[in-house]
Amino acid sequence: MMSARIGYRFWYHHRNHQYLQVLRHNSFFKRVKNEMEAKNPFAPFDVGITENRPPDEVDIVVVGGGVIGSSVAYFLKTLVSTGMRVLVVDKDPTYTRSSSLLSLGGIHQQFSIPENIQMSLYSAHFLRNIKEKLMVDGIDPPDIHFNPQGHLFLATEEGAETLIDNCSIQSKFGAKSVLMSQTQLKKKFPWLNTDGIELGRYGIENEGWFDPGRLLQAFKRKAISMGVYYVHGEVTGFKVKHQAIAKEESYVPDYDTRIERVEITMPNSPEVITVPCAIVVNAAGPEAADLARLLYIGSGEGEMAVPLPVEPRKRFAFVINSLNGPGLECPVLVDPSGMCFRRDGLGGNFICSMEPGEEEEPSTGTLNVDYDWFNRKVLPSLTHRVPALKNAKMHHAWATFIDYNTVDQNPIVSRHPVIPNFFFANGLSGNALQHAPAIGRAMSELLVEGAFVNIDLAVFDFYRFVVEKQILERKVV
Numbered sequence: 281m282m283s284a285r286i287g288y289r290f291w292y293h294h295r296n297h298q299y300l301q302v303l304r305h306n307s308f309f310k311r312v313k314n315e316m317e318a319k320n321p322f323a324p325f326d327v328g329i330t331e332n333r334p335p336d337e338v339d340i341v342v343v344g345g346g347v348i349g350s351s352v353a354y355f356l357k358t359l360v361s362t363g364m365r366v367l368v369v370d371k372d373p374t375y376t377r378s379s380s381l382l383s384l385g386g387i388h389q390q391f392s393i394p395e396n397i398q399m400s401l402y403s404a405h406f407l408r409n410i411k412e413k414l415m416v417d418g419i420d421p422p423d424i425h426f427n428p429q430g431h432l433f434l435a436t437e438e439g440a441e442t443l444i445d446n447c448s449i450q451s452k453f454g455a456k457s458v459l460m461s462q463t464q465l466k467k468k469f470p471w472l473n474t475d476g477i478e479l480g481r482y483g484i485e486n487e488g489w490f491d492p493g494r495l496l497q498a499f500k501r502k503a504i505s506m507g508v509y510y511v512h513g514e515v516t517g518f519k520v521k522h523q524a525i526a527k528e529e530s531y532v533p534d535y536d537t538r539i540e541r542v543e544i545t546m547p548n549s550p551e552v553i554t555v556p557c558a559i560v561v562n563a564a565g566p567e568a569a570d571l572a573r574l575l576y577i578g579s580g581e582g583e584m585a586v587p588l589p590v591e592p593r594k595r596f597a598f599v600i601n602s603l604n605g606p607g608l609e610c611p612v613l614v615d616p617s618g619m620c621f622r623r624d625g626l627g628g629n630f631i632c633s634m635e636p637g638e639e640e641e642p643s644t645g646t647l648n649v650d651y652d653w654f655n656r657k658v659l660p661s662l663t664h665r666v667p668a669l670k671n672a673k674m675h676h677a678w679a680t681f682i683d684y685n686t687v688d689q690n691p692i693v694s695r696h697p698v699i700p701n702f703f704f705a706n707g708l709s710g711n712a713l714q715h716a717p718a719i720g721r722a723m724s725e726l727l728v729e730g731a732f733v734n735i736d737l738a739v740f741d742f743y744r745f746v747v748e749k750q751i752l753e754r755k756v757v
């Protein structure tokens with residue numbers, strides 16, 4: 281009996297000793313790993329998980345830690361630095377499928393809706409000052425590898441009037457660009473085939489492209505340094521409270537529906553952690569509508585019957601190589617066919633992409649690249665406009681999803697009309713990277729101040745879907 285007890289104590293002590301050793305080693309390695317990763321801009325994105333247990337309760341839960349979720353979290357902390365707990369939950373902290381990491385990184389002001397132009401201008405200003413804004417003590421200031429280069433939108437005779445109209449709206453809001461005739465285009469870009477082109481609009485300030493992963497990394501690191509919690513997990517449910525509120529003028533009560541808790545399914549485990557919170561922000565990108573459906577948005581009565589009109593749409597990026605292509609003086613070219621391309625570095629690589637027509641939307645079952653579509657549609661359009669690229673070789677390609685707003689392809693930055701503590705930062709339809717600073721700022725104002733202050737995005741309210749109104753860009757292509 282005695283020896284059994286001693287044996288047990290020895291085993292217990294030995295097990296604890298081993299456990300403590302592992303713990304000490306882990307925390308040592310974790311610290312070294314974190315320090316190394318913090319200095320390395322190419323570090324894997326799992327650096328951003330603070331502790332993989334959410335706090336017992338928080339004030340705001342942001343679902344989705346891509347560029348939008350991370351920007352919202354950062355701006356919330358700039359508005360309220362202490363006393364407000366912000367939790368960002370992402371089911372894939374490596375972002376292997378997130379468009380935040382896989383986008384082309386372009387920024388321009390060539391929109392027709394004033395709010396979109398203003399968002400681009402705000403973001404350009406933010407990016408210009410990013411080193412100061414997103415600097416974290418002890419780490420080199422962020423460098424997003426910004427390439428200043430104008431976007432060149434081309435218009436046929438049919439689109440020329442829209443291009444001119446859009447241009448005057450853009451100038452009114454402070455965007456700097458020039459209209460270029462066919463002759464001027466030929467002179468400035470001798471490699472460009474201007475057949476069928478009536479006019480071009482070339483951005484001369486605040487335009488270019490940058491490394492999307494570096495922007496995401498910078499937002500995330502800064503947000504964490506300011507006290508935001510990042511947790512690896514999937515939001516799979518909500519606990520909601522319905523409360524009848526008596527109306528003064530009527531005997532029929534109104535119902536107040538509020539989220540009280542989010543349910544987070546932990547990775548590689550059936551464990552579900554429930555976190556009480558006051559506010560939830562939907563920043564789930566292409567999966568935003570799935571998240572909204574967990575709250576029965578789109579399947580109730582009245583305003584609840586209106587779904588969040590967002591779905592994943594697959595987009596491709598093709599990188600080709602040619603030593604005969606345009607040199608440094610190469611804008612981000614947007615062709616009337618929907619094809620766009622830009623230089624990628626200085627080694628003869630060019631990235632191109634194309635907006636498919638409604639009838640040729642690729643299936644979203646997999647992330648396979650459709651090379652046949654490239655050969656049939658993208659390449660002919662590219663080599664027609666830039667004949668020097670006709671012998672270009674395919675280098676590599678990738679596919680990812682955008683969060684496509686099926687009603688009007690414009691952002692939804694808003695509170696839900698029935699569930700007052702559920703907010704949307706969704707439906708950005710392929711422009712969210714450049715608008716991330718502006719959307720983060722506007723959403724945080726809406727949450728903290730109860731209204732937009734600096735950037736008024738009221739036009740992008742969810743209510744437009746209830747009253748069946750569209751906010752449409754006047755597109756040249």
Ligand SMILES: Cc1cc2nc3c(=O)[nH]c(=O)nc-3n(C[C@H](O)[C@H](O)[C@H](O)COP(=O)(O)OP(=O)(O)OC[C@H]3O[C@@H](n4cnc5c(N)ncnc54)[C@H](O)[C@@H]3O)c2cc1C
Pocket residue numbers: 343344345346347348349369370371372375377378379380381382383384385386387513514515516563564565566567568571595596597633680681682683708709710711712713714715
């Ligand atoms: C080929 C291509 C080119 C592009 N080019 C440009 C460009 O030049 N300029 C530009 O401005 N934009 C561009 N975009 C668009 C831009 O990349 C996206 O709009 C932007 O990155 C979207 O960011 P996000 O944070 O909303 O979404 P995402 O990056 O998709 O992040 C959403 C996150 O939510 C997480 N998530 C989803 N559901 C849950 C859940 N239930 N629980 C927990 N986590 C969840 C996901 O894991 C994901 O990480 C491009 C997009 C593509 C595909």
